Amino acid sequence: MQKIRSGMTACLRSADRGAVKSYDDVLVLVVRVLFIGMLIVLVVDECAFRTVGSDTVRHVVFSIGEAAVLLLAAWKPAAGSWLIVVCGQAGGLLSFGASLVLLFACLLGVAVLGFRAVAQGCLATVICVCEYIMVNSTGGKPLVLVNVALYAMTVFVCALAGALLCRSLRDLTAAQRQAVSRKRERLALTLHNETCNDVVYIIRRIDEIRGDSQSMDDHDMAELRSVLENVLRQTRSVVSIMANDADDDTAGGRNGVVADRAVRGRERQLRSIATKYEERLRRLGFEGETIIDIQDGGVMTDDDYALISAMLSELFSDIVKHADAEGGYFVTIGLTSARFSLSACDKPSGKDSVAVPTRMGLQRYADQVESRGGTIGIRSSQDRWIADIDLPL
Amino acid sequence: MTGMGNGTIGIALVDNDIWSARMLSQWIEQASVDFRMRWCTHSSADALHRCLFGRNAPDVLIVDMALNDISGDVVCKRIRRRNDDIGLLCITAYPTERYERDAIEAGAQGLLSKECLVKELPAAIVRAARGLPMDDRFLDAAAAHEMMQRGEAMRSMLSDRERDVLRRYMRGDATAQIAVALRVSPNTVFTYIHRILRKLHVSTRNEAMAICRKYDLV
Numbered sequence: 388m389q390k391i392r393s394g395m396t397a398c399l400r401s402a403d404r405g406a407v408k409s410y411d412d413v414l415v416l417v418v419r420v421l422f423i424g425m426l427i428v429l430v431v432d433e434c435a436f437r438t439v440g441s442d443t444v445r446h447v448v449f450s451i452g453e454a455a456v457l458l459l460a461a462w463k464p465a466a467g468s469w470l471i472v473v474c475g476q477a478g479g480l481l482s483f484g485a486s487l488v489l490l491f492a493c494l495l496g497v498a499v500l501g502f503r504a505v506a507q508g509c510l511a512t513v514i515c516v517c518e519y520i521m522v523n524s525t526g527g528k529p530l531v532l533v534n535v536a537l538y539a540m541t542v543f544v545c546a547l548a549g550a551l552l553c554r555s556l557r558d559l560t561a562a563q564r565q566a567v568s569r570k571r572e573r574l575a576l577t578l579h580n581e582t583c584n585d586v587v588y589i590i591r592r593i594d595e596i597r598g599d600s601q602s603m604d605d606h607d608m609a610e611l612r613s614v615l616e617n618v619l620r621q622t623r624s625v626v627s628i629m630a631n632d633a634d635d636d637t638a639g640g641r642n643g644v645v646a647d648r649a650v651r652g653r654e655r656q657l658r659s660i661a662t663k664y665e666e667r668l669r670r671l672g673f674e675g676e677t678i679i680d681i682q683d684g685g686v687m688t689d690d691d692y693a694l695i696s697a698m699l700s701e702l703f704s705d706i707v708k709h710a711d712a713e714g715g716y717f718v719t720i721g722l723t724s725a726r727f728s729l730s731a732c733d734k735p736s737g738k739d740s741v742a743v744p745t746r747m748g749l750q751r752y753a754d755q756v757e758s759r760g761g762t763i764g765i766r767s768s769q770d771r772w773i774a775d776i777d778l779p780l
Numbered sequence: 781m782t783g784m785g786n787g788t789i790g791i792a793l794v795d796n797d798i799w800s801a802r803m804l805s806q807w808i809e810q811a812s813v814d815f816r817m818r819w820c821t822h823s824s825a826d827a828l829h830r831c832l833f834g835r836n837a838p839d840v841l842i843v844d845m846a847l848n849d850i851s852g853d854v855v856c857k858r859i860r861r862r863n864d865d866i867g868l869l870c871i872t873a874y875p876t877e878r879y880e881r882d883a884i885e886a887g888a889q890g891l892l893s894k895e896c897l898v899k900e901l902p903a904a905i906v907r908a909a910r911g912l913p914m915d916d917r918f919l920d921a922a923a924a925h926e927m928m929q930r931g932e933a934m935r936s937m938l939s940d941r942e943r944d945v946l947r948r949y950m951r952g953d954a955t956a957q958i959a960v961a962l963r964v965s966p967n968t969v970f971t972y973i974h975r976i977l978r979k980l981h982v983s984t985r986n987e988a989m990a991i992c993r994k995y996d997l998v
Binding site: 655675676678715716720721726729733773775 | 822823824825826828829830832833834847848849850851854858961
């Protein structure tokens with residue numbers, strides 16, 4: 388069981404990481420494609436359309452430099468973007484005139500840096516604007532402030548777009564992580580509430596039969612088989628959810644406690660849960676009783692019913708797992724139109740070889756019960772374990 | 781019956797209001813040198829477990845009729861079914877008439893109003909510790925236990941489905957409603973009822989329900 392649990396956790400963790408990583412990968416790919424596209428445009432432009440003047444060698448060297456920078460940006464987008472930002476206006480300074488391809492590459496680089504960090508985007512914007520001012524104020528040319536402002540705004544918008552994209556992706560990733568986490572929690576609950584508890588019952592039942600040196604009769608075999616069939620059904624459901632990435636509620640349908648909207652149907656369901664576990668306890672040699680006192684129907688919402696049935700199953704499972712069969716047990720269940728009350732008492736076995744206690748027990752429901760204005764109290768001593776649950780309806 | 785051997789009476793208390801229970805416990809201890817409080821709890825499951833499985837069962841259990849989960853008379857019935865040693869006294873803040881029949885049918889040795897505890901409780905405790913009722917409306921512990929045993933025998937004669945039908949009639953359901961709930965025809969429900977009447981040796985449904993209430997068959 389431990390292996391299955393750790394395997395499942397690893398699987399879910401890797402799925403979680405995978406989901407988060409995929410956005411970054413796609414984005415890097417898009418940036419690389421854009422830089423390579425610009426490189427192609429640059430090469431085509433230089434080879435076919437640009438008329439080269441007297442300074443051919445310098446121009447060719449400069450163009451090769453531009454191509455190299457774009458290539459670097461496609462390979463390492465962050466480092467390449469910084470290089471493009473720093474060299475963006477080099478053409479202007481070297482009196483070749485600003486390359487249009489490099490200008491676009493510069494805007495893309497600023498966006499990439501803005502995506503990495505807002506501060507990097509802002510710094511890149513400042514560098515670009517400074518370069519623009521330097522290029523346009525050389526040779527005693529008058530600086531047109533409106534052009535500077537427009538250029539600054541354009542570059543800043545790119546930086547801002549990168550930062551906003553980063554934030555959106557982060558939110559999307561957080562939402563995805565939360566969904567994965569919720570799903571993981573539901574799967575864990577299903578495995579614990581149903582599968583583990585059933586398996587623990589089977590182990591304990593087999594131990595009882597071996598301990599008493601009895602042989603299994605047909606009735607025992609049929610009962611254990613039906614429990615194992617249930618375990619198989621639950622396991623298949625969990626596997627199916629993990630494989631298909633379905634997001635349906637795993638806790639609701641498979642435990643044989645389908646929420647029945649009719650109040651009397653719910654009473655019957657509660658009684659049937661109690662009867663099922665009482666029968667199991669009796670077979671395990673427990674002496675005790677479950678007393679159910681349902682008055683005037685008791686109206687439950689779907690959520691109330693789901694919580695109550697889950698707690699009831701958990702309570703009985705705790706008795707199966709941790710109580711001393713000879714020490715006796717009592718469970719009392721009261722349901723009125725206003726409240727649900729549950730009280731249980733048994734003698735702890737003192738040996739938890741079958742089921743190591745985890746945080747998955749009744750205490751796990753404390754937050755849900757308290758958020759509905761109820762209370763859940765669990766006291767334990769060497770010779771007594773007492774649980775009290777009170778839930779307003 | 782005074783189980784502590786030296787004439788003292790071991791007393792336990794179950795009350796949903798734990799503060800009221802503690803105050804009453806203190807008062808009981810001071811009411812007589814023979815009274816010793818063994819424990820008090822607000823949990824009916826805890827009380828049942830201590831009385832029927834624990835090594836610290838009291839000589840007298842005082843039970844509040846209004847508990848959180850199940851009512852006090854149900855606690856008394858469960859104890860009396862298995863035990864004829866523990867004296868059972870019910871207490872209530874409501875007029876005693878309201879619970880009198882329930883307390884008698886539950887095998888309790890008395891029912892006291894909380895207003896009259898100071899005056900009536902010490903004497904009732906002394907009598908209950910010997911298994912005696914506080915007055916002739918109630919049965920003594922041994923007779924009540926015997927009655928419960930008879931009920932147990934009757935209970936085993938009824939099937940789960942028959943008990944379910946009786947439970948629903950006692951809740952006030954009509955035959956048609958029961959038929960729908962159990963997914964059978966009304967005639968089948970009547971068949972169940974005829975079987976129940978035959979098994980309980982009564983002639984009407986109301987008599988059957990009265991026996992159910994008396995012996996806690998459902």
